[in-house]
Amino acid sequence: MKTKITLKELSKLLNVSVSTVSKALNDSPEISPKTAERVKELAALHNYKPNPVAVNLKKSKTGTIGVVIPNISNSFFARVLSGMEAEAQKHDLQVITYISNESLDREKQICELLTSGFVDGVLIAVSEETQRKKEYDHLFNLVEYEIPVVLYDRINVPLPADKVGVDDENSFYDATKFFRAKGIHDIGVVSAIHHLGVGKSRIKGHERAMPDGEELKLAVSSKADVLKQKIKDLISTKKIEALLCTDFESAIMSARIAYEENIKIPEQLKIIGYISKEVAEFLTPSISYVEQHPQEVGEKAMQLLSDRLEGKATAGRYSEKVIATNLVHLESTSF
């Protein structure tokens, strides 16, 4: 069993002071090359590693970042986390994860915890409930405590903070334009998240690509059975030719209903949805999707935070980055 050696013990073995050992290991120019070498040698021999807790206390920082995730089972967020972790590694930062489960209360609890000094900064995608109720006091609280915050994905929050979002609006603008260019004009939009910022943006993008004044064909509801009925109405009764789905649930549901109603995809109905690559590719038929580059969202968010922690960002000025999306065409949009 190995036991961790401390600076003090090292200094005793070397017959020099603790200060000297510390400086030597931190490559201080004050130390003579000779002793520096002696010290480093012994440190390596004993596999010395500074106690990070002590270093952090001394430096008044924690070296860790708090990441708040609304729902980790959503593969988008899982991949965002992966990007954050990769970027954190580059900056020697540790990532502490907190899962809000889309609950405002839990999110408040987490923010409360976060103000007590566990982390140097926070990356957060606010919960659904938070967005719905527009309660942001707990976030402002973080800012008041001078804890740098970066909002990611769900950035439609009036908070003085850096933000990294997905280009939701343009994704559906592009998708709509794509269909129209192919001569398809009866385009429906399906959404189970129309009440959230990202859902609204996507629908807005679609609207922007449609002729002025033309009524939109929407099937929206956060209740599964209601949504199901509305989709059925859209594709069976209204004979829509193409569907844009703002989320996993509505995309899968649309494909399913088409199957049940004996409407062939893509021959009679084309679909583009927000689904993760992993699932989209494997469906039968495979569903064309909007690639959101979650990894990049995570990397960028961590990068902005790290810049701010290192003083590379101007105080009081916040940047807002939008990660471009692109359409990946699979079977559901083949012509």
Next chain:
Amino acid sequence: MKTKITLKELSKLLNVSVSTVSKALNDSPEISPKTAERVKELAALHNYKPNPVAVNLKKSKTGTIGVVIPNISNSFFARVLSGMEAEAQKHDLQVITYISNESLDREKQICELLTSGFVDGVLIAVSEETQRKKEYDHLFNLVEYEIPVVLYDRINVPLPADKVGVDDENSFYDATKFFRAKGIHDIGVVSAIHHLGVGKSRIKGHERAMPDGEELKLAVSSKADVLKQKIKDLISTKKIEALLCTDFESAIMSARIAYEENIKIPEQLKIIGYISKEVAEFLTPSISYVEQHPQEVGEKAMQLLSDRLEGKATAGRYSEKVIATNLVHLESTSF
């Protein structure tokens, strides 16, 4: 802008010593009820929270747990993490996540970092590469540093540590028995992870439920195109009636090939697979799956670790928990 108040500042305002304040806030019986109240009142007013870094240094612990995840895009692991986080919360532990991306090298790096004192304990599912090469020195290293380790999910590692696994073997034993009871005897097994411990266990469970000496009908390969060919052979040429799939990829691929070969599910071919609920339910047809209860795996793993940290576990004796699975029957196994 609020700034964090310290014990010292508090003591100055109260005209008592730092020790007294500390004891009062920690409910020490040494302190008179009167001063205790005075102290607590002012602390509450100033929203005092002890600096966790200082507390941890004093107590020679970190209050954090390192969780190593092979692949966070795998929804099984995402849900395990969710369970860990929930349990950690109960014990006032923070969760630091590290993603190995199924790489042995990255895993070694992470373990190296972990030995330098960032965490009090480690929860790890070893990477695919680690399992394949059977290189466990970096894990033994953790143990030598007296950092408690709990292995989860991928527990087929000869390490003196607590372990929490999924009952892989029985899941396929049960599934096979289920088919046989229904009069189906031509059962095939498809696997893209036959080289991993969990894959082997699942296949073994199937074998155990088959009559002695009967040759197994396997389609296994970690290469997509090879596996595809083998599946096709199994269901088209060999006329298998039911398929057990050890993983997401092989399950989805099997369903896809059945579709392409015009073999009807479930009429001509039944399928049971290891797929997450979220996807299984939405497929057309929906695929019956093995529910693994990942949340529970995560909770249990964190619980074992917490027990050990709190001295509730006997040194040198390790427990191994197996979380039972159950079959969820959807369309692909309807009769």
Next chain:
DNA sequence: CTGAAAGCGCTTACAG
């Protein structure tokens, strides 16, 4: 170039 001292923000034996 080396080391003694102060201090990061706490906790806890010990003395009074």
Next chain:
DNA sequence: CTGAAAGCGCTTACAG
């Protein structure tokens, strides 16, 4: 019941 002191393991002005 209260407080002075030591100490957790470091870093860093400052003195020599």
